[in-house]
Amino acid sequence: MNHKAQEWFNPFGGHRASGRGVADDKRVVVLVSGHGSNLQALLDATAEPGSGMAVVLVGADRPDAYGLERARRAGVDTAVVRPADHPDRPAFDLALRDLVAAARPDVVCLAGFMRILGPGFVRAFPDRILNTHPSLLPAFRGAHAVRDALAYGVKVTGCTVHLVDEEVDHGPVLFQAAVPVEPGDDEDRLHERIKREEHRLLPLAVRMVAEGRVRVEGRRARIADPEEVPR
Numbered sequence: 001m002n003h004k005a006q007e008w009f010n011p012f013g014g015h016r017a018s019g020r021g022v023a024d025d026k027r028v029v030v031l032v033s034g035h036g037s038n039l040q041a042l043l044d045a046t047a048e049p050g051s052g053m054a055v056v057l058v059g060a061d062r063p064d065a066y067g068l069e070r071a072r073r074a075g076v077d078t079a080v081v082r083p084a085d086h087p088d089r090p091a092f093d094l095a096l097r098d099l100v101a102a103a104r105p106d107v108v109c110l111a112g113f114m115r116i117l118g119p120g121f122v123r124a125f126p127d128r129i130l131n132t133h134p135s136l137l138p139a140f141r142g143a144h145a146v147r148d149a150l151a152y153g154v155k156v157t158g159c160t161v162h163l164v165d166e167e168v169d170h171g172p173v174l175f176q177a178a179v180p181v182e183p184g185d186d187e188d189r190l191h192e193r194i195k196r197e198e199h200r201l202l203p204l205a206v207r208m209v210a211e212g213r214v215r216v217e218g219r220r221a222r223i224a225d226p227e228e229v230p231r
C-alpha cells in the first residue's frame, strides 16, 4: 500500500489520515461486501491533497469483508448491518438507510456490495447512489457478469458506473469502459483487467456526483460543466 497516499494536507491543522475530512469536504459513504479494491481506489483518490472529498463511513453486510480492514487502516469509521439480524429485506433496507443517513452523505457508493437494495433505501438518496458493475450494461446484469460474458463468448466486455434506481444494475449510466477479452482469459484474469478500469472511473463518478455536476433526464445522465453548477 502507498502510505504516502494515506496522508493529505489539512489546511486547518496539519496532516491527517484519509477519511477524516475537513468540514466542507464532500462526504462519501461506501458500501462493500468483499475485497474492497474499488473502495481502496476511492480511499486513495479522496486522500489526494485538495480532493475536497472524504470517505466518512464504510458499511458492510458481513463482518469478514476485507474492505472493512482497508477502511480501518485509513482511519475511516466502519459499521456492519447483517441481513440475518433483520426480519426481512425491507427491514434491512431501513436499518442500512438509517446508518448511512446518519453519516450525512453527499454520495453513497456501492463498491462490490452484493445486496439488492429496495425502495426503502434507494428513495432516501435520490440520484446520489452510484454502483459499479463489471460489464457493459445492459449486457450481463447480475452477480456473475464476468463469468456470463466469458460463457457467451463476447470479444469485448467492460465496466459500467451508473446511478442506482429501484431495478438491479439498471439506473442511468455515467461512465463505461470497454475491455477486450483475450485468448486464455479466465474469470479472474478478465475481472482483474475490468477492475483496473473501475478503479479509474469510480472515483471520477463519485467526484461528479459530489460536485453536483450530474444532470439526470430520464435514462440519460449528463455531466454538467463546472460553470453550470450553482455556487
Ligand code: GRF
Binding pocket: 034, 035, 036, 037, 038, 039, 111, 112, 113, 132, 133, 134, 195, 198
Ligand atoms: C467489482 O468488479 C464490482 O463491479 C462488482 O464487484 C467487484 C468488487 O470488487 N460489483 P472489489 O471488492 O472492489 O475488489
